[in-house]
Amino acid sequence: MSTPSLKVEDLHVSIEDKEILKGFGIEVKGGEIHAIMGPNGTGKSTLASALMGHPKYEVTKGNATFNGEDLFEMEVDERARAGLFLAMQYPSEISGVTNADFVRSAINAKREEGDEISLMKFIRKMDEKMNTLEMDESFQHRYLNEGFSGGEKKRNEILQLMMLDPKIAILDEIDSGLDIDALKVVSKGINQMREERKEDFGCLIITHYQRLLNYIKPDFVHVMMQGKIVKSGGPELAERLEAEGYDWIKEELGIEDETVGQE
């Protein structure tokens, strides 16, 4: 099996005719962990949503390929079935649909008709992953994200990630609103994926804070400002950002306002 790859070039994305991403590029391969850092309002979450195909975001220029296929020619569900996953910052609540039913539907959506996952196998896997994420069994039978706390929703996103075995996962501010214990648990889940799947799993972590990167060691760190990557480096870049903030980058590059003008 070839190593998965997500390649983005010169991406421009608008929301309601306002350009947010202005020439973004990156390549994430299986076995690699990339972190995208940056202050608020620089277009990080727009990137995540646009790559998954959120209906509110319009790609106006540039291209993206996923395992060599044109990503923007694929429907949202096709992207997912090809192995792209987005752990969302604000996942939807779906009343009346239980967590377990939903995850099983999602797993079966990837499989051929007549080759659905057996109930026993599903239950075993779900129990095992929930155990890793220290989630109470009752979450299986609760309606999808309905009435979940912020932290519970984040764990549930990682649970889905672990259940669906994607090739490339994008984590959109998965650390926001998590206490340190929850952060450790969520990181444990990602690290387990990384160890088990090796070259077959890549990850793009979008975060505001460096602290998540204490638990998930990135191979590459990128800084995003004004809707594109302005600086890239190794893990040491994240450490410097944690110690010194972003001002030195702005100074170095002569940037006054790092945002894309969002409120």
Place this chain on the structure above:
Amino acid sequence: MTTETTFPVNQNDVTNFSKDRQEPQWLKDLRISSLEKVDALELPKPDKTKITNWDFTAFEFNSTVNATTGLSDVVKGLTGGEDKIKALISQKNGVTTYEKIDPSLEQQGVIFTDIQTAVKDHSDLVEKYFMKEAISYNENRLTALHAALVNGGTFLYVPKNVEVEIPLQAVYSHEGKFGLFNHVLIVAEENSSVTYIENYITEGEAVKTVANIVAEVYVANNASVNFGAVDNFSSETITYVNRRGQVNGKDAKLYWALGQMNDGNTISENTTYLVGEGSYADTKTVSIGRGNQIQNFTTNVIHFGKHSDGQILKHGVMKEAATSIFNGVSKIEHGATKANGEQTERVLMLSEKARGDANPVLLIDEDDVTAGHAASVGKIDPVQMFYLMSRGISRREAERLIIHGFLAPVVNELPIESVKEQLIEVIERKVY
């Protein structure tokens, strides 16, 4: 009924029909006087749905069904195999083709029989209630037509202190142009309890016809009635269905669980009169509209009794070019102190052409009461769709999950397990 269409039945037909069925004089008289009133009375006026051009006269009156027909496969799908049946009346085009009643019921004095037999064998008892209080023949043109032409239905009588454990089921099917005028009469005496489930279905091809259905439920002191229904007529059947509850008893309870799954134009009224002190009515309805059908679902709970409590919960899904109006009326009369009326109507629209409207109405003529309502009409949230699809679920399957989720708060709460299962099946079929 417009003046240029010829009405398929005249007074002679009705007289002969009544005579053939060896009906008591009171019913024959009711038929004749109702028929005389038909032209003078107006069509009902369901709020926000215009029905003046609906043809309620396009039907044939004569049934040619043989009483030995037994259970068709379609009916078996609703009842299970014969070995599983404990209490069932199955009628096709008004003729009882199958009847099985657990002998223990008879020993307890329970009467569960077709309406034709009931008016002969229990004439006085039926007469005491038949279109007397819960509904009157002269309310409108369709109730008069109904009284004149009743040709099918069931009578269920539960004596004092009898608790019927097994659900009693009735299946009413129609086929061809036959116009079904079905009447269900349920009487639950003091301290009794019973569960009744009915199915309406079209067999064979969809043919232009009419169904005119009335149910009356009388609940005495401390009695409890569970009434479940799944209506599933074809796209060519124009339906008028009026289900009435007369909850006169103190602390009497009536639970309605209605699956309104007709494919044709439908006017459905469900009215409960809470007369007894501390009486209770709970109405749960689920509806799906599709094609070009026009439907009106009106639920009324009318409080007379002190401490009476009425609950209405209605969820509907509209697809394609279907139009549905959901009216909910909680009316609290003067003197019904400490009454409580709550209602929720929710409509989910799946297409640009679908039309849905939810109208909660509180009419309160008493100071010392509590009441509340909630209503919403909306489309599927594109962000929810994005979320589900982002996990690899197809658009179709994502819609299916959202629809099931939307109906789940009602379906999961339905008090009768078999109605719940049937509904889930019908929903599955109708949504796709």
